[in-house]
Amino acid sequence: xxxxxxxxxxxxxxxxxxxxxxxxxxxxxxxxxxxxxxxxxxxxxxxxxxxxxxxxxxxxxxxxxxxxxxxxxxxxxxxxxxxxxxxxxxxxxxxxxxxxxxxxxxx
Amino acid sequence: xxxxxxxxxxxxxxxxxxxxxxxxxxxxxxxxxxxxxxxxxxxxxxxxxxxxxxxxxxxxxxxxxxxxxxxxxxxxxxxxxxxxxxxxxxxxxxxxxxxxxxxxxxxxxxxxxxxxxxxxxxx
Numbered sequence: 222x223x224x225x226x227x228x229x230x231x232x233x234x235x236x237x238x239x240x241x242x243x244x245x246x247x248x249x250x251x252x253x254x255x256x257x258x259x260x261x262x263x264x265x266x267x268x269x270x271x272x273x274x275x276x277x278x279x280x281x282x283x284x285x286x287x288x289x290x291x292x293x294x295x296x297x298x299x300x301x302x303x304x305x306x307x308x309x310x311x312x313x314x315x316x317x318x319x320x321x322x323x324x325x326x327x328x
Numbered sequence: 329x330x331x332x333x334x335x336x337x338x339x340x341x342x343x344x345x346x347x348x349x350x351x352x353x354x355x356x357x358x359x360x361x362x363x364x365x366x367x368x369x370x371x372x373x374x375x376x377x378x379x380x381x382x383x384x385x386x387x388x389x390x391x392x393x394x395x396x397x398x399x400x401x402x403x404x405x406x407x408x409x410x411x412x413x414x415x416x417x418x419x420x421x422x423x424x425x426x427x428x429x430x431x432x433x434x435x436x437x438x439x440x441x442x443x444x445x446x447x448x449x450x451x
Contacts, residue, residue: 222390255437257373264423264441265365265373276439308373312436315387317363317375 223247223311227320233328238299242323244292244309252288253313259322260305268307269294299325330354330440332424337445344414344449350407350424350442358382358402361427361434364409366420367444376422377409380434392418414449421446 224247234240244254252272257265267276269285272292282297296303304327309320336348350362364376377398378387386398397410407424422445425438 253436259373264443265438266441267428267437267439270428270435270437310373310375310437315378316389317378317436319373319375322372 222316223250223314223318225309225311225318225320227307227309227323229323230321231324231326233326234299235328236299236301240296240299240325242294242307242325244287244294244320246290246292246311246313249289250311250313253311254285254287254292255310255312256283256285256294257308257310258303258305259308265308296325330426332426332440332442334422334424334442334445337422337447339448339450340414341451342414342416342449345410345412346414346447348409348411348422348424348445348447352405352407352424352426355426355440356430357400357405359430361385361429361436362400362407363425363427363438364398364407365423365425365438365441366418366447367423368417368420371420374420378427378434378436379407381431385434411447414447416449419447419449 226245254272256269259265273285306324331353333351363378379398395413399408424442426440428439429435
């Protein structure tokens with residue numbers, strides 16, 4: 222199975238900060254990568270697919286980049302509603318696998 | 329409006345069985361592949377199983393293969409997960425999730441999720 226490793230696992234940031242989360246695949250997955258946001262007690266929400274394509278309705282402050290094994294999710298100007306846990310997911314092959322998550326907390 | 333509503337969770341003893349259901353509405357259920365994804369308490373997301381729109385293609389995570397069975401009833405807009413030989417490590421919130429693509433092409437990332445149903449396996 223392809224292992225997805227996210228870093229950091231958690232960090233603190235302030236509203237207005239630019240933040241970057243990294244996701245690394247244990248083998249090449251081309252651009253078959255999605256990002257989700259999850260808030261406590263809620264279902265995940267799709268943010269980005271194909272590594273860099275913004276899902277409809279997602280604010281443009283979210284962006285994704287990368288291909289192969291290294292990917293990033295960037296939030297250009299952190300808003301209060303962005304404090305959440307973020308997961309990457311590869312869909313290059315079965316079994317579909319998720320990263321361990323990155324929790325963005327308020328500083 | 330797309331809605332996915334899971335049910336059937338609860339407390340079960342190790343070795344027991346449980347059947348989860350997911351009622352879908354607001355879209356043409358029979359056109360979409362569907363999935364189960366779980367999340368153990370305080371942990372990350374784990375894909376469990378996928379089923380194609382016509383049930384022709386079914387996939388499982390190794391952790392549940394041989395114990396869980398995914399199925400669907402397109403006439404009733406419903407997705408199911410039959411869970412047998414349950415283990416303590418199967419304790420999790422189980423989400424049903426819709427594939428983002430309809431028809432024969434499957435994307436394997438998920439654009440709509442239910443609210444989840446909690447399965448607790450404990451003696």
